Amino acid sequence: MLQLKDLPTTDVLTKFAERYPDADVTAIASVLQLLRVATDLSIALDTCLSKHGLLQGRWWVLILLMREEEKTSTPSILADKAGVTRATMTGLIDGLEQAGLVARVFTKDDRRSVLISLTALGQLKLDEVMPDYYRRLRQCMRVLDEAQRAELQKILGLINLGIPAFI
Amino acid sequence: MLQLKDLPTTDVLTKFAERYPDADVTAIASVLQLLRVATDLSIALDTCLSKHGLLQGRWWVLILLMREEEKTSTPSILADKAGVTRATMTGLIDGLEQAGLVARVFTKDDRRSVLISLTALGQLKLDEVMPDYYRRLRQCMRVLDEAQRAELQKILGLINLGIPAFI
DNA sequence: TTGACATAGTTAGCCAGCTAACTATAATGA
DNA sequence: TCATTATAGTTAGCTGGCTAACTATGTCAA
Numbered sequence: 001m002l003q004l005k006d007l008p009t010t011d012v013l014t015k016f017a018e019r020y021p022d023a024d025v026t027a028i029a030s031v032l033q034l035l036r037v038a039t040d041l042s043i044a045l046d047t048c049l050s051k052h053g054l055l056q057g058r059w060w061v062l063i064l065l066m067r068e069e070e071k072t073s074t075p076s077i078l079a080d081k082a083g084v085t086r087a088t089m090t091g092l093i094d095g096l097e098q099a100g101l102v103a104r105v106f107t108k109d110d111r112r113s114v115l116i117s118l119t120a121l122g123q124l125k126l127d128e129v130m131p132d133y134y135r136r137l138r139q140c141m142r143v144l145d146e147a148q149r150a151e152l153q154k155i156l157g158l159i160n161l162g163i164p165a166f167i
Numbered sequence: 168m169l170q171l172k173d174l175p176t177t178d179v180l181t182k183f184a185e186r187y188p189d190a191d192v193t194a195i196a197s198v199l200q201l202l203r204v205a206t207d208l209s210i211a212l213d214t215c216l217s218k219h220g221l222l223q224g225r226w227w228v229l230i231l232l233m234r235e236e237e238k239t240s241t242p243s244i245l246a247d248k249a250g251v252t253r254a255t256m257t258g259l260i261d262g263l264e265q266a267g268l269v270a271r272v273f274t275k276d277d278r279r280s281v282l283i284s285l286t287a288l289g290q291l292k293l294d295e296v297m298p299d300y301y302r303r304l305r306q307c308m309r310v311l312d313e314a315q316r317a318e319l320q321k322i323l324g325l326i327n328l329g330i331p332a333f334i
Numbered sequence: 335t336t337g338a339c340a341t342a343g344t345t346a347g348c349c350a351g352c353t354a355a356c357t358a359t360a361a362t363g364a
Numbered sequence: 365t366c367a368t369t370a371t372a373g374t375t376a377g378c379t380g381g382c383t384a385a386c387t388a389t390g391t392c393a394a
Contacts, residue, residue, distance in 0.1 A: 001168035006248035022301040027308035038205030044333040081173035112342040134189040140329040141194035162307040166211040
């Protein structure tokens with residue numbers, strides 16, 4: 001996401017702002033720090049998951065299935081919710097099926113469609129990963145009290161409103 | 168980074184917290200929203216850059232070179248600062264060199280090393296891209312006043328302190 | 335009812351990261 | 365001094381995303 005390690009100092013930004021007058025120094029600094037922290041969080045999450053033999057893509061599929069009453073969904077719906085293409089979802093399901101964590105169930109009513117079902121082994125895997133993930137996340141966020149979390153969410157909501165103006 | 172589109176509602180999180188008591192609902196919601204907004208910002212940035220025929224990787228290389236007094240650096244140093252491997256940097260430089268935006272200059276003092284230099288065309292490309300990028304970023308962040316930007320940076324700094332506890 | 339269009343899933347091939355291994359050169363210490 | 369080790373850059377091959385194209389099935393309107 002943001003690979004860049006060497007974030008610009010205020011000095012560098014000020015220098016760039018001389019050449020490019022549109023530069024808004026505090027806006028740039030805020031966005032880059034946001035991207036930096038988010039990227040490091042994402043890497044930390046990947047590290048945690050890899051200890052359980054998972055990657056984000058497959059893990060989200062398991063969670064999405066667990067959210068369902070019947071522990072079941074279709075590749076298209078899963079792709080939408082997971083934010084990947086249907087082609088990518090095919091690959092994720094292939095991997096999970098090989099590992100025995102989900103199963104493809106063919107249905108009769110629409111023969112184009114397949115039901116993806118969380119297996120007992122898949123649920124077992126989640127019961128192993130989720131407590132570890134939640135424990136680490138809780139530790140990480142202990143630095144923020146409830147008021148700060150609410151403030152963060154409010155500010156992020158505002159930035160989210162601004163994103164269309166970026167595109 | 169965070170593909171997941173279908174973020175959990177508080178309801179879903181509460182349900183998960185029943186099965187997994189370590190779940191800290193506001194911590195999870197904050198982190199996921201942080202990842203979501205950061206990912207959307209990153210995508211918006213990519214979209215902006217692609218209009219100028221660039222991708223983040225190559226663009227950061229140009230910026231890192233422009234930051235240097237002599238508009239010059241080496242692949243190793245660039246790789247460190249850009250946060251990619253030296254192998255990846257070789258590829259980025261290959262692309263930029265083909266486009267005429269940087270040049271490889273062989274030096275005599277250490278014959279293992281190569282100097283990468285921003286060309287006039289490279290500077291021209293930056294002069295085209297940066298104003299557009301800065302203008303969009305300014306627009307996007309207009310939703311936050313200076314106090315909110317400072318508050319955001321403070322909170323992000325705290326989360327950053329917490330990340331080691333995640334790994 | 336049947337031809338045009340839409341939808342579900344898959345396959346094939348591209349891309350930009352990565353690791354590991356390689357070549358060439360430099361630095362070091364027994 | 366010269367064998368070992370370290371460093372700079374590259375190459376080869378892996379990965380998990382992507383798009384585009386394909387097959388099979390379902391839907392709908394003339």
